[in-house]
Amino acid sequence: MLSTERGVISGSDYYVYTPSALAKKIFLYPINMGLFRYEPGYSLHRNAYDSFLIMFIRRGECQVETGGRIYNAGPGQVVLLNCYEPHAYWTSKGWEAEWLHFDGKGGAGYYEAILDGGPPVISLRDTYRLEKYLHKIYLQFRECISTKEAWLNNYIVNILTELLVNRDNEHSENVSSSIIEDTIAYISEHLTDPLTLKDMADQASLSPFYFSRLFKKESGFSPHEYVIAARVNNAKFLLKSSDISIKDICFSTGFTSESSFCTTFKKETGITPSQYRFSIRN
Known part of the structure; x- marks a missing residue:
């Protein structure tokens, strides 16, 4: 579906998924996903949006606020947010991002283990695998490809594993x-x-x-x-x-x-x- 959201450039698309009862019980599952280009001045502020968000910054830059602190995110970086908590992101220059809202069994545990009290903006040594699986999920819905929920779970787990294992760590952890x-x-x-x-x-x-x-x-x-x-x-x-x-x-x-x-x-x-x-x- 094409976005009509204010501040999102025409042609940006998104897709919504309704998981089965089984997926909610045992899997990680997508809620919605998209590929957006944002105009300069775009901003979004939420008190809650029941999910976790992975956003890969393709071009440009944005600012992210969570936990009362503001962080900058630029090309090649990944934003990971707990959207159950108040959060915001905006830009003065515009940016392009591929994003995924997900939830499910173990989602909170992955989130806490990946960030471990650190910032929600993550730099990976190599983004190839993360981009691959994130784009796979996006293409499944854009191209209307039938996919088993177990595979969707697998793609999300692979993305989270990349974030957990391969992120740069400024404190030598x-x-x-x-x-x-x-x-x-x-x-x-x-x-x-x-x-x-x-x-x-x-x-x-x-x-x-x-x-x-x-x-x-x-x-x-x-x-x-x-x-x-x-x-x-x-x-x-x-x-x-x-x-x-x-x-x-x-x-x-x-x-x-x-x-x-x-x-x-x-x-x-x-x-x-x-x-x-x-x-x-x-």
Whole structure:
């Protein structure tokens, strides 16, 4: 459909989608999408528009307001907004953007993980894949191509994954993430070792204090909490998939005694290892 919105240049088009009940229950889904060219002086202010917005700036520049702060967005950048909250965008020079309003299962989680308290204007090292999937969604509707909702979900997930994984980070958080990812791999490989805080900090070439803060920030666990969770998860797998004795499982997952294993397992799961094994098999 061609837009008649004031300040949007003639020829700009948009499409509206009504998701199925199943899509609302399990998928991310588009609500509307379009390719707009905006005149100088265009402005939009909303208290709410129940969705999340991805806007890829093709040409020109605009200003975005959310959370009481104003940000500038230019060519090649991506704007990600939580439109459930008050927001605005405008321009004094004009701009062109391909955009998608979406919602659905996990939408808020993706939004929070991508921004992580940072600005809603994101610079990607490479926009090829984001543009590809964003344009795929737009073309599905412009060309009236029949598409399964699972594929629409997949396209949106791919876009959000690009934003989550590949954005530039002015505060070197990508480096921090890499350090913690390496540490988690190290923990998996040495789960039966003592794995002291000093061991893990040394592996990351950081002081124990700074390592602990960084690990908590990136993973949501303290290093000790993560090691315990990993050991308990390994024990749960062995309890439900093998006939190995509880004593042997205890030592093969890095616990130093059967009593400490049983105590920790119950604290984490609410039941003893024996009860867990029985509940799975009966």
